[in-house]
Amino acid sequence: MARTLGSHAKHTKPKISAIALNLFSEQGFAAVSMRQIAAKAGLQAGALYNYFPDKQTILSELLINHMENLLETWSAQVLPDEPNELLKFFVDFHIDYHLNRPEEVFIAYMELRNLSDDNFRKIEKLRGKYELILSKILTDGVKEDLFSCKDIKITSLAIIGMLKELNTWYKKDGRVSVLEVKNIYKEIVLKAVS
Amino acid sequence: MARTLGSHAKHTKPKISAIALNLFSEQGFAAVSMRQIAAKAGLQAGALYNYFPDKQTILSELLINHMENLLETWSAQVLPDEPNELLKFFVDFHIDYHLNRPEEVFIAYMELRNLSDDNFRKIEKLRGKYELILSKILTDGVKEDLFSCKDIKITSLAIIGMLKELNTWYKKDGRVSVLEVKNIYKEIVLKAVS
DNA sequence: GTCTATATAACGATAGAC
DNA sequence: GTCTATCGTTATATAGAC
Numbered sequence: 001m002a003r004t005l006g007s008h009a010k011h012t013k014p015k016i017s018a019i020a021l022n023l024f025s026e027q028g029f030a031a032v033s034m035r036q037i038a039a040k041a042g043l044q045a046g047a048l049y050n051y052f053p054d055k056q057t058i059l060s061e062l063l064i065n066h067m068e069n070l071l072e073t074w075s076a077q078v079l080p081d082e083p084n085e086l087l088k089f090f091v092d093f094h095i096d097y098h099l100n101r102p103e104e105v106f107i108a109y110m111e112l113r114n115l116s117d118d119n120f121r122k123i124e125k126l127r128g129k130y131e132l133i134l135s136k137i138l139t140d141g142v143k144e145d146l147f148s149c150k151d152i153k154i155t156s157l158a159i160i161g162m163l164k165e166l167n168t169w170y171k172k173d174g175r176v177s178v179l180e181v182k183n184i185y186k187e188i189v190l191k192a193v194s
Numbered sequence: 195m196a197r198t199l200g201s202h203a204k205h206t207k208p209k210i211s212a213i214a215l216n217l218f219s220e221q222g223f224a225a226v227s228m229r230q231i232a233a234k235a236g237l238q239a240g241a242l243y244n245y246f247p248d249k250q251t252i253l254s255e256l257l258i259n260h261m262e263n264l265l266e267t268w269s270a271q272v273l274p275d276e277p278n279e280l281l282k283f284f285v286d287f288h289i290d291y292h293l294n295r296p297e298e299v300f301i302a303y304m305e306l307r308n309l310s311d312d313n314f315r316k317i318e319k320l321r322g323k324y325e326l327i328l329s330k331i332l333t334d335g336v337k338e339d340l341f342s343c344k345d346i347k348i349t350s351l352a353i354i355g356m357l358k359e360l361n362t363w364y365k366k367d368g369r370v371s372v373l374e375v376k377n378i379y380k381e382i383v384l385k386a387v388s
Numbered sequence: 389g390t391c392t393a394t395a396t397a398a399c400g401a402t403a404g405a406c
Numbered sequence: 407g408t409c410t411a412t413c414g415t416t417a418t419a420t421a422g423a424c
Contacts, residue, residue: 031224047408110304150378161359162352184344192386241390
């Protein structure tokens, strides 16, 4: 069976997603047009609708994939047992993962309101799972009298917030290396729950 | 001299700003139209251009006023001398100020890319001034051997990031009061620089 | 200072040829 | 699967009457 000329579904969809990610993170979802995405992908606007039913779905797929991939990557790690080591491992993991995906992180934070209610709830649920990873680490540490904190849930959010802030200013060619940054953050986090 | 009917410049401009703030924070700058702002202000779209030369200026005035007001409010405080007390004071101040202005905080973070280069630099400069307030507190504390931290600038950013995170989840009618949240955060911050 | 009306451009999404 | 063409809508911003 002869294959249609110009048919590149397997390559085209990921390409569209990658271009949309880049544009959304630079200009914001609402400011990016379907024509713009299509042009960068070497297509006409109408062709996008072969891959996505509408603009919002491009965004929601990006966000859901990002969160799911984050959780899967964590699960694939071999984790240390000891709570102190595990907490340090979490900080390293979070920083590595997020500094390597600045665009995903940015839109995951900014563009939630452009999702349908359904997709919004999906993201909230995935985000809650990620926060629970840290809460669990803190809970275990408190049980073993290694950590101390007034409120585990709030402390988890505070720590994640602190880590997230990194993405807003860290430059790979700046005055400190990723390794140094990770060490500084690990010290702050460990002291914060001491 | 008879006053033109329907002339309300003094009331109208702040009203437009307040409405725009609300809409921008809900939907994002790019997704809000001048017609939408005008409708909520009881005007026709064209009338907005008596107060602002263009849409971007509505946003930049909001952001610059927000940052300038933050710095002025801090300067008007009577500050404790002792570094430990001053750091706690800063945490209380930051939380109070920002939790009372969720919309300004949101757009100050999200909509920077919609500013002209000039206005963007203005905001960056004001933000730097605010970070310096905290850096100065930490520096003084370190000098007096009350605090210890590897890197003052990064620690300042980490603390501010942690405090900012509060705005993304705190609800006034939630399970913890503002007072409790402030106490939890003060403990975390003090331990983090211990 | 606000209105109505409009210039000019771009938007998301669809239809049908190939 | 991609194209061209287009529908129906909306956008920012301006002009001129009152």
